[in-house]
Amino acid sequence: MLDDFMTRAALAGVGVAFAAAPLGCFVVWRRMAYFGDATAHAAMLGVALSLAMQISIVAGTVMVVLVMAVAVNLLTWRGYAMDTVLGVLAHSALAFGLVAVSFLSGFRIDLMAYLFGDILAVSPGDLLVIWGGAALVVTLIASRWSALLTSTLNEELAYAGGLDPRREQMILTLCMAVTVAVAIKVVGVLLIAAMLIIPAAAARNLARTPEAMAMIAAAIGGVSAVAGLRAAYVLDAPAGPSIVCVAALLFAGLGIVGWRNHRGT
Amino acid sequence: MTLISIENLSVRYGANTVLRHVGLTVKPGEIVTIVGPNGSGKTTLFRAIIGATEPAAGQIRLKPGIRIGYVPQRLHIDPTLPITVERFMRLAERVRRRDCVAALDAAGIPDLMKRQMSKLSSGQFQRVLLARALINRPEILLLDEATQGLDQPGSAAFYRQIETVRADTGCAVLMISHELHVVMSASDRVVCLNGHVCCEGTPAVVASAPEYRALFGTGTGGALALYRHDHDHDHNHDQLHGQESVE
Numbered sequence: 001m002l003d004d005f006m007t008r009a010a011l012a013g014v015g016v017a018f019a020a021a022p023l024g025c026f027v028v029w030r031r032m033a034y035f036g037d038a039t040a041h042a043a044m045l046g047v048a049l050s051l052a053m054q055i056s057i058v059a060g061t062v063m064v065v066l067v068m069a070v071a072v073n074l075l076t077w078r079g080y081a082m083d084t085v086l087g088v089l090a091h092s093a094l095a096f097g098l099v100a101v102s103f104l105s106g107f108r109i110d111l112m113a114y115l116f117g118d119i120l121a122v123s124p125g126d127l128l129v130i131w132g133g134a135a136l137v138v139t140l141i142a143s144r145w146s147a148l149l150t151s152t153l154n155e156e157l158a159y160a161g162g163l164d165p166r167r168e169q170m171i172l173t174l175c176m177a178v179t180v181a182v183a184i185k186v187v188g189v190l191l192i193a194a195m196l197i198i199p200a201a202a203a204r205n206l207a208r209t210p211e212a213m214a215m216i217a218a219a220i221g222g223v224s225a226v227a228g229l230r231a232a233y234v235l236d237a238p239a240g241p242s243i244v245c246v247a248a249l250l251f252a253g254l255g256i257v258g259w260r261n262h263r264g265t
Numbered sequence: 266m267t268l269i270s271i272e273n274l275s276v277r278y279g280a281n282t283v284l285r286h287v288g289l290t291v292k293p294g295e296i297v298t299i300v301g302p303n304g305s306g307k308t309t310l311f312r313a314i315i316g317a318t319e320p321a322a323g324q325i326r327l328k329p330g331i332r333i334g335y336v337p338q339r340l341h342i343d344p345t346l347p348i349t350v351e352r353f354m355r356l357a358e359r360v361r362r363r364d365c366v367a368a369l370d371a372a373g374i375p376d377l378m379k380r381q382m383s384k385l386s387s388g389q390f391q392r393v394l395l396a397r398a399l400i401n402r403p404e405i406l407l408l409d410e411a412t413q414g415l416d417q418p419g420s421a422a423f424y425r426q427i428e429t430v431r432a433d434t435g436c437a438v439l440m441i442s443h444e445l446h447v448v449m450s451a452s453d454r455v456v457c458l459n460g461h462v463c464c465e466g467t468p469a470v471v472a473s474a475p476e477y478r479a480l481f482g483t484g485t486g487g488a489l490a491l492y493r494h495d496h497d498h499d500h501n502h503d504q505l506h507g508q509e510s511v512e
Contacts (some may be wrong), residue, residue, distance in 0.1 A: 028345045029343050029345055029346045030343075031343065146356055146357065146358055150356050150357075152346070153340065153342060153346075153353075154340050156311070156312065156315060156337045156409075157335060157337055157340070159312075159315040160333045160334075160407065161333075161335075161357060201345070204347065207347045208349055208381065209347060209348060209352045210346060210348055210352065211352075212347070213346075
C-alpha cells in the first residue's frame with residue numbers, strides 16, 4: 001500500500017494535520033500566531049545547516065528552532081517587544097538560511113522543495129519520522145492538557161494550582177519545534193504556520209469546549225490534506241499550497257455557518 | 266499552625282524595589298484584608314505567595330500541602346477559546362461533576378453549567394471564579410480585587426457569600442481590596458501596604474452612622490465597613506507632591 005506515492009503523501013499530510021491541530025489551538029488561544037510563523041521561517045537555517053553538516057534535516061531543524069525559541073525568550077525578558085524580536089530573528093534566520101543554501105555547491109538543491117514542501121516525494125522513512133513526530137507532539141500535549149489549558153487561561157491560576165507556566169510554555173515550544181521539523185516536507189517552511197492556525201481557527205466556529213476544538217481542528221486539517229492532494233492531482237497544482245487553499249476555503253465556509261448561527265438565522 | 270507566614274519579604278523588579286521588609290501571618294479561619302494605593306505591591310505580594318515571583322530577600326512559609334483557592338483580579342478568556350462553565354470548573358484534575366453542581370448551587374448560579382464563559386455577566390463571572398476556587402475545599406482563599414467591576418450591592422453580596430463560606434468551611438481569607446478605606450466588615454484584620462506594611466488594625470463597623478449609610482447605601486446589609494488609618498510614620502511622598510504641584 002505504501003508503494004503508492006499518493007497514499008504516502010496523504011498519510012504524511014494527515015500525520016502533520018494531527019500534530020498541528022492541538023498545537024495550533026494553543027497557538028491561536030495564546031495569540032502566538034506570529035511565533036509559529038517565525039519559528040517556521042527560522043527552520044530554513046536549520047535545513048541549510050543540516051545539509052552542510054550532512055545530518056538529518058529533522059534533527060537540524062529541531063535544534064535551530066529550539067535555539068531560536070530560547071533566544072526569543074531571552075530577548076523579550078530584556079525588554080524588547082515580542083513582535084520586534086520575532087521579526088528580527090525569524091527573517092534573519094530565513095535570510096541566513098537562504099544564503100547558506102546557495103553556498104552549498106556540492107549539492108543540487110531544490111530550494112522550492114523546502115520553501116513549499118515536496119509532499120509527493122515522501123518516502124516510507126519520511127512517513128515514519130512524520131508519524132513519530134506527530135505521535136510525540138500529540139502525546140505530550142494530551143498528557144499535559146489540563147496544565148497547558150490552565151496556564152493558557154491565567155498564569156496566576158496556574159501557579160496557585162501548583163503548576164509552573166514557564167514549564168508548560170517550554171513544552172509548547174518543544175512541540176512547535178518538532179511539528180515544524182516534520183511539516184517541512186509536507187507544506188514547506190513558508191506554509192507551516194497556515195497548517196497550525198487555519199484548521200484551529202476554522203474549528204472555533206463549531207466548538208463549545210477546548211477539547212472539541214482540538215478534535216474538530218484535526219478533522220479539518222485531515223480533510224484539507226486529503227482533499228488538497230486530490231485537487232493538486234486533478235488541477236496539476238503544487239500540493240502543499242493546494243492543501244492550505246482547501247483549509248482556507250473550509251475556514252471561510254465554516255465562518256459563514258458560524259456567523260449565521262450566531263445571528264440566529 | 267499558621268497557614269501563611271511571611272518574614273522580612275523584599276521583592277525587586279530590576280532596580281525597582283516593590284516590597285521591602287514585609288511581614289504577614291494568616292491563621293486558619295482568619296479574614297485579612299490588604300489595602301493600599303496603586304503600585305503599593307499588593308498584587309506582587311500575592312504573586313510571591315503563590316510562587317509566581319521570586320523574593321529578593323526574606324521568607325515565605327506556607328503550611329505544607331496547603332490547598333489554595335485563588336480568585337484572580339482579572340481573568341480574560343480569549344474569544345478564540347471556547348469553554349463552558351462546567352469545563353472551566355473541572356480544569357483541575359479529579360473534580361467530580363457532582364461537586365461542580367454543588368459548588369455552583371452554593372454560589373447562587375445553579376443553571377450555568379452549559380453556558381459559555383464568554384456569555385456570562387461580570388457578576389456571574391466572579392461567582393464562577395469563586396465557585397471554582399472553592400471546589401477543592403481550600404484552606405485559604407486568595408482574592409485579588411475580586412469585586413472589581415461589581416457595583417456596591419454586587420460587592421456586598423459577594424462579601425456576604427465569602428462570610429458564609431468562611432462560616433461553613435472555616436477557610437481563611439486573604440483579600441486585596443481596591444478601595445483604601447472601605448473594606449469587608451467581617452475582616453479580622455486590615456493591613457495597609459505601601460511597599461511596606463504601613464499599619465495594621467481592625468475595621469470600624471459604621472453601619473449606624475447616617476453619613477456612612479449615605480456613602481454605602483442601605484442595600485449592603487452591613488457587609489462593608491470603614492478602615493480608619495492610623496499611620497505612625499511619615500513617608501517621603503515625592504511623587505505625590507510632584508503631582509500636586511503640577512495641578
